[in-house]
Amino acid sequence: MTIHAGLTRHWLPLSIDGTGVRLSCISREGTGLPIVFLHGFGSTKEDYADVALHPAFAGRPVFAYDAPGCGESECADLDRISIPFLVKTALAALAEQGIDRFDLVGHSMGGLTSLMLAHQHPERVASFTDIEGNVAPEDCFLSRQIFLHPHEDPEQFLEDFIARNWAAPFYSSPLYATSVRYKVRARAVRGIFESMVDLSDNADLMEKFLSLPFPRMFMYGEQNNTLSYLPHLAANGVELAEIPNSGHFPMYSNAPEMWRRIAAFQARAMNPHLQRRPRAPDPTPSGTRMCRPKPFGEN
Template identity: 25%
Template sequence: MQKDTPVVLINGLIGCLDHPALHDTLPTQVIAPDLLGYGTLQDTAPKLIDIAAQVEHLHRQLQARNVARAHLVGHSVGGVVALMFAHRYPQQVASVTSVEGNFTLNDAFWSAAVARMDREAVEQLLASYRADPGTWLARAGVGPDPRRLALAQRWLAHQPAATLQAMAASVVAVTGAARYPQQLQAVFAATPVHLLAGEHSRAGWDVPHWAERAAASFTELAGVGHLMMLEDPPGFASAIARLLG
């Protein structure tokens, strides 16, 4: 990894990847900007939030930091943002790491469920997670401990229900479009794409055979699942450092 090429972390539907372990472990600048509707941008109107808008927002964020080229690491829904950014701005992407990113509509099953709910139902769902983050973690296969509970609370507070619904609907639209596989194949042909899965969640990741063959690498991280960066932040950071190195 060239030390002057930053790593840009792109969160999934829920959460924030701005974690000290990632800054401390990766041997280059780490950027984890708030996406539209997340963190400091929670007040963004839902009608302005979709995958294409996130790509342009991320582009502006990198321009503001004078970043000409970066490694993109996208988790789950963030994997779609990363790949669509690489499709839109290939010259600005040194590599993409898809951390169980959504390759097909099958992968976006939870987003599809959220997209079908009305706003009140999504608000109630998020409120239930916030009231009991331990149960939310357990349903994701993560054993709760004080550190993980604190991080889960931060993740769950990082976005409102309106953002979840807007992003979920956009992910369903993007991954379900007939042109999506061709867009992905164009990215794989032009840019090194690394695939990173958790041992406990790999079986549920719908990666097309062509993507496995075309990937620069495929890593399965032992002992963790889909929320690997919450479950084991140092281990996740070390895995990213190894595959980009």
């Protein structure tokens, strides 16, 4: 079914390590490099559907899908889902779509999935926009709750997770929290969160990110501009994109600025002579800036 400025909704059946998966996808045909989007935990492919309405992306092929256990997508064994499983899913989906080389955009869980995919196959990625995807242990402010607030019942853990995030003092947290129960299956949460924490703590994600041989942009909300590694990213050639009036979810809080920065970055990636030198965050910004407090009992 074709809707929303040329996007087509369709299903993609796959087998991932012997587990049946049925992905709910949106895509658009076009010319030039495709843009591949991977959504975050508790979100869906629709986070990116407005790409079809922005003139800066006119004519570009696009592809996004709900991760297994999320949104409308299905998975025969929810206990199998983890970041490595999601990487294999992405590679299988790209193969089925005939997408070889592409611009990559990933948010949070999707940013970490994108990083692991790009590390394995750097020759396939033309540019990478990482929207607060995990690159260090401090990024596990959502996923580490599986250890900080454990519960044997996955349904109750998810309900408690929703309540904590609804009350969090960040842009769009209530909006995000109230829809989580409709966008992720409770039994998929543990495997996703535990693998995110394990990779963030033990897999040298920062080294992987900095070693990628193509243009990279790290996007973050202004509420998170105290992330300790931002100057290190800038000093190592990563473009930084701070999104005003936003926290972890710029696609909800300030979507116009998010899309503007992605379009400008991808344009520079396609035209190297337009590249600009990354700039570290201002150490003495004017006005009041909010920082991420220790969330929900995290030490």
